[in-house]
Amino acid sequence: QLQLDNAFVRPLEQNSFQRMVNGRPWLVHEVRYAIFPEQSGTLEIPAQTFTARERAPRRSLFDSGGGRQVRRSTDALSIEVLPRPDNYPPGEWLPAAALTLEESWSTPPEQLEVGESATRTITIRGEGVQGAQLPPLMFPPVDGLKFYPDQPTISDEEMADGLVGIRVDSVAVVPTRAGSWQLPEVRIPWWDTASNELRYAVLPARELEIGGSAPATAPQAPATVPAPTIALDAPGVPSTEAVATGSDRWWPLIALANGAGWLITLVYLAWSRRRRRQPATGQQAEATREQPAFKALLQACSSGDAQSARKALLDWAATISAQPRLASLAQVAAAFADPALDSALDGLNAALYREPPSPWDGAALADAARRLRSSKQGASKSREAPLQLYPQAS
Numbered sequence: 001q002l003q004l005d006n007a008f009v010r011p012l013e014q015n016s017f018q019r020m021v022n023g024r025p026w027l028v029h030e031v032r033y034a035i036f037p038e039q040s041g042t043l044e045i046p047a048q049t050f051t052a053r054e055r056a057p058r059r060s061l062f063d064s065g066g067g068r069q070v071r072r073s074t075d076a077l078s079i080e081v082l083p084r085p086d087n088y089p090p091g092e093w094l095p096a097a098a099l100t101l102e103e104s105w106s107t108p109p110e111q112l113e114v115g116e117s118a119t120r121t122i123t124i125r126g127e128g129v130q131g132a133q134l135p136p137l138m139f140p141p142v143d144g145l146k147f148y149p150d151q152p153t154i155s156d157e158e159m160a161d162g163l164v165g166i167r168v169d170s171v172a173v174v175p176t177r178a179g180s181w182q183l184p185e186v187r188i189p190w191w192d193t194a195s196n197e198l199r200y201a202v203l204p205a206r207e208l209e210i211g212g213s214a215p216a217t218a219p220q221a222p223a224t225v226p227a228p229t230i231a232l233d234a235p236g237v238p239s240t241e242a243v244a245t246g247s248d249r250w251w252p253l254i255a256l257a258n259g260a261g262w263l264i265t266l267v268y269l270a271w272s273r274r275r276r277r278q279p280a281t282g283q284q285a286e287a288t289r290e291q292p293a294f295k296a297l298l299q300a301c302s303s304g305d306a307q308s309a310r311k312a313l314l315d316w317a318a319t320i321s322a323q324p325r326l327a328s329l330a331q332v333a334a335a336f337a338d339p340a341l342d343s344a345l346d347g348l349n350a351a352l353y354r355e356p357p358s359p360w361d362g363a364a365l366a367d368a369a370r371r372l373r374s375s376k377q378g379a380s381k382s383r384e385a386p387l388q389l390y391p392q393a394s
Helices: 240-277 281-303 306-320 329-336 339-353 363-383
Strands: 007-011 015-021 024-030 033-037 041-045 049-055 066-073 077-081 098-105 118-127 145-149 153-159 162-175 179-183 186-192 197-203 206-210
Touching: 033 041, 098 186, 098 197, 118 186, 281 306, 281 363, 306 329, 306 339, 306 363, 329 339, 339 363
Parallel strands: none
Antiparallel strands: 007 033, 015 024, 041 077, 049 066, 098 118, 118 162, 145 162, 153 162, 179 206, 186 197
């Protein structure tokens, strides 16, 4: 298992196949890794060792056929990781071999009318990056249109020459007025690692011609017509005493059903209260991990150690968020969706990839982490408030 201190390593698919070399069959076992450097400078990849045993011909039925043990090692590699260029715009650093944007609609946008809904889907594909590194799309408000974003879909695909990250963002578009509206362009900066230059993936602005008119107001309810009055003692109509006597047989059944309903409600409330009192082993384990991870993050921010702060932030964010596996700062930003944290992460990213290294101030990251931790803990306490059957006087 390949592990590096200053890079994220993701194992890919392993393959075994046969190959003929000089007329002899060889069994080849191929292990592939995707390596994502986390800071500029020299990246050392140590030698990888493979151990096997030669297979010798058997001399008898009791001979296992085992030969001598052989050990082979690869050459150690030293790779120079380039720093983030100065002309790259502020924001998340996104180096890739290629980046594309694709758009699709559930309903042709030129056929939209007032009150109808159409789903706009934008797919980002990046070669040489993980899906979690791709930036989230923002849908700025447009007068006359309402947007209802859906949860993004993030995935990775393995190809012969590396990894392809995919992010799919969908939003429901609902026109509220007829007229002509414009959806702004989508522009994502990225660094082309093949040509070593800044590029932009762009979806051009789109004009929407919305037909129809605003929905009409709801019709008024018809006037209430009084029901005809019937004399109870009129001929052919049962008297009040007869009606009451005929309904007496249903009251025991109704009372029995009400009593059963109350009994079921009391049993459920007692069971749910007992269940809440049982210790949550998983939550207690996460709380036990969260405290030292948060302390390590504050210490790294206080000492200005950007590399240690990154590792501590990934550990702490995994314990407090609903995503147990966080491998990049982009995943942390997507997990919390907090503007102050995003700004602090931009500063941390710049410090990690700045060449030559310069001092880093972790105060902004520490403040954002304290605030997020406080809000998460407050939300957890409010969810754990016990359910009271009867209100208590304050």
